[in-house]
Amino acid sequence: MDDRKLTPAEEKRKTKFKALSAELEQQGYQKTDLCFSVTKANVLAVAVTFPILIAGILLFFWKNGGSNSFSLSGWRFLLFLITFLAGIAVHELIHGITWSIFAKKGFKAIDFGFMAKYLTPYCTCGEPLPFWSYATGILMPTLILGVGVYLVGLFAESYAWALWGLLNIFAGGGDLAVLWRIRKRRKSLLLDHPYQIGCVVFDKN
Ligand SMILES: [Zn+2]
Numbered sequence: 001m002d003d004r005k006l007t008p009a010e011e012k013r014k015t016k017f018k019a020l021s022a023e024l025e026q027q028g029y030q031k032t033d034l035c036f037s038v039t040k041a042n043v044l045a046v047a048v049t050f051p052i053l054i055a056g057i058l059l060f061f062w063k064n065g066g067s068n069s070f071s072l073s074g075w076r077f078l079l080f081l082i083t084f085l086a087g088i089a090v091h092e093l094i095h096g097i098t099w100s101i102f103a104k105k106g107f108k109a110i111d112f113g114f115m116a117k118y119l120t121p122y123c124t125c126g127e128p129l130p131f132w133s134y135a136t137g138i139l140m141p142t143l144i145l146g147v148g149v150y151l152v153g154l155f156a157e158s159y160a161w162a163l164w165g166l167l168n169i170f171a172g173g174g175d176l177a178v179l180w181r182i183r184k185r186r187k188s189l190l191l192d193h194p195y196q197i198g199c200v201v202f203d204k205n
Contacts, residue, residue: 004115010113032202034198044173045177048173056169087171091141103126135182141175145165149164
C-alpha cells in the first residue's frame with residue numbers, strides 16, 4: 001500500500017499494533033483493514049470537501065454580501081500564513097487530546113508522527129476505541145478549526161477567518177474520508193493504524 005521507509009518510532013508502533021491485533025483475533029474478533037493510501041486519501045479529501053467549500057463561500061456572500069473589499073496583503077497575509085501553519089500542529093494536537101479522553105491510558109496512548117515523504121504530520125491512538133469515541137477524535141479538529149472558525153468568520157463578517165476555517169475544512173478532508181469509510185461500523189472496535197491513514201476494525205460475530 002505504501003512503500004515509504006518507517007521511522008524507528010513507527011517500527012516500534014508497528015510491532016505493538018501487530019501484537020494487539022493478534023490478541024484481539026485470539027479473543028474471537030475478526031479484523032478488517034480500512035486504511036487508505038495517501039494518494040487515495042487526497043483524492044477522496046478533495047471530493048468530500050469541495051462541495052462543502054463551495055457551500056461555505058456561497059453562504060458567506062449570501063449573508064454578508066460581496067461589497068466589503070477582501071484585503072489579505074502584507075502583514076495580514078503573513079499572519080494568515082503563520083496561524084494556518086500553526087493550525088496544522090493544533091489540528092493533530094486536538095486529535096490527540098480528544099482520543100486521550102476516551103483511551104484507558106489517556107495521553108500515553110497517543111503518538112505523533114510525520115510522513116516526510118508526503119510532508120504530512122499525523123496523530124495516532126494505540127488503543128482500540130468504540131465507534132463514537134474514535135469518530136469524535138477523527139472529527140474534532142475539523143469541527144473546531146474548520147467549521148468553528150468558519151462560523152466565527154461568517155458572523156464577524158471576516159473574509160479572512162471564514163477563509164481560514166474553510167481551508168481547515170479542506171485540510172481535514174482526509175479525516176472526513178476516514179469518517180465516511182467507517183460510517184457503518186457503529187458496533188465495531190476501531191484501532192487507528194499506527195503509521196497509515198485510516199484504521200482497522202474488529203468485529204465479533
Ligand atoms: Zn486530522
